[in-house]
Structure formats: structure tokens, C-alpha cells
Amino acid sequence: MIIERVYRPRQFDLSGLKGISDRTLETHFKLYEGYVEQTNLLGEKIAGFLKDGKIDHEEMPAYSELTRRLGFEYNGMVLHEYYFGNLKRGGGGDAPAGSGFPRAAEESFGRYEIWKADFVGVGKMRGVGWAICYQDPVNGRLSNHWITLHEVGNVSGFTPLLVMDVWEHAYLLDYKPAERPKYIDAFFANVDWQAVEARLRGGPREASQERAAG
Numbered sequence: 001m002i003i004e005r006v007y008r009p010r011q012f013d014l015s016g017l018k019g020i021s022d023r024t025l026e027t028h029f030k031l032y033e034g035y036v037e038q039t040n041l042l043g044e045k046i047a048g049f050l051k052d053g054k055i056d057h058e059e060m061p062a063y064s065e066l067t068r069r070l071g072f073e074y075n076g077m078v079l080h081e082y083y084f085g086n087l088k089r090g091g092g093g094d095a096p097a098g099s100g101f102p103r104a105a106e107e108s109f110g111r112y113e114i115w116k117a118d119f120v121g122v123g124k125m126r127g128v129g130w131a132i133c134y135q136d137p138v139n140g141r142l143s144n145h146w147i148t149l150h151e152v153g154n155v156s157g158f159t160p161l162l163v164m165d166v167w168e169h170a171y172l173l174d175y176k177p178a179e180r181p182k183y184i185d186a187f188f189a190n191v192d193w194q195a196v197e198a199r200l201r202g203g204p205r206e207a208s209q210e211r212a213a214g
């Protein structure tokens with residue numbers, strides 16, 4: 001079967017981050033590429049079932065299983081792109097005072113520090129997944145969410161502004177499993193606040209353009 005490559009892995013130049021080693025990133029890029037490949041592969045297999053214009057009764061179990069996996073693979077691909085896309089060499093610190101993100105955080109949480117305490121708290125939750133700060137495109141409000149694996153807990157239509165991978169593979173070469181707080185500090189030491197700001201201004205359309213541009 002020839003896999004139609006609907007999606008291609010994006011390239012990210014992230015060497016030299018603070019507290020997240022190049023070795024970790026190399027491993028992580030490979031994992032990300034695996035999600036892109038699996039997304040393409042699933043699409044191809046499902047298209048195979050649909051070739052004759054119908055799902056035969058005996059095809060239903062395999063078709064269902066593959067279709068259920070789409071959420072895992074698609075989100076595995078997309079969330080890694082958001083994650084790598086909100087890191088940069090020379091980034092870090094807190095969101096620049098007076099910019100849109102801290103303003104939105106203040107409006108939603110009272111104070112920026114409260115937003116950050118919540119986001120960090122979500123990142124420290126036990127389990128394998130992601131901490132994501134979303135913006136509701138309807139009223140502009142920010143909220144922090146825990147995502148189990150890649151697909152459980154995402155809010156449809158909300159815009160991911162800041163995405164932090166807290167699967168152990170994101171830091172295991174640099175920190176012990178119990179040292180996730182150190183990794184979270186390292187994450188904040190490299191955040192690309194300009195990228196976050198661009199997502200905030202543009203909403204969902206800008207985010208999808210960012211993906212398409214890669």
C-alpha cells in the first residue's frame with residue numbers, strides 16, 4: 001500500500017534551549033514524526049475500507065478500531081507542533097508586561113500569577129498528558145486544562161495558546177521522573193511569548209495557518 005502523505009513533519013530549530021537538552025529534543029522530534037506517520041497511515045487504511053463506497057459488516061470492527069485511534073494520533077501530531085512552536089532559544093521569563101496574554105490572564109484569573117500557579121499546578125498533575133492554556137474564541141477568556149494522553153480533555157473550537165508536554169519522554173533524559181517541577185521550570189525558561197501572542201491575536205484561524213505555513 002502506498003501511503004498518501006497528507007501530513008509532513010515540520011522542522012523545528014530548538015537546539016541550545018535552557019534545561020531541555022538537544023538529546024531530549026532529538027528523541028522528541030522522532031516521536032513527533034511517528035505521530036505524523038501514523039496519522040497518514042490511519043487515514044490511508046480508513047480510505048481503503050471506503051474504496052467501494054460502503055463499510056461492510058465484517059469490516060466494522062477493524063474500521064471502528066482504526067477510527068477510534070484517530071484522536072490519539074491526530075492530537076499527538078498537532079499538540080507536539082504547538083509545543084515545539086511555543087519554545088525558542090533565548091525565550092523564557094514571564095509574558096511581557098502590557099502584552100495581550102498577561103492582560104487576558106488577568107481578566108480571566110484576577111492576576112497573572114494566579115494563572116501561572118494554575119497552569120503549573122495542572123502540569124504537575126499525576127499522569128501522562130499535557131497542560132494547555134486555551135482561549136475561548138467567543139469571549140476571549142483563558143482556561144488551563146489537563147489533557148490525558150493526547151485526546152482526552154481538549155475543548156473543541158478553543159484555541160491552544162500555551163502547550164506543555166508533560167509525558168515523561170519530554171524530560172526523562174534530563175530529569176528523574178519525580179523531578180517534573182524542574183522540567184516545568186525549564187519549559188518556562190524557553191517559552192516563545194511572541195508565538196503565544198500570535199495565537200492569542202489570531203484565534204483558531206491563525207493557529208491553523210501557522211500549521212499550514214510549515
Ligand SMILES: [Fe+2]
Pocket residue numbers: 028031080165167169170
Ligand atoms: Fe511528547
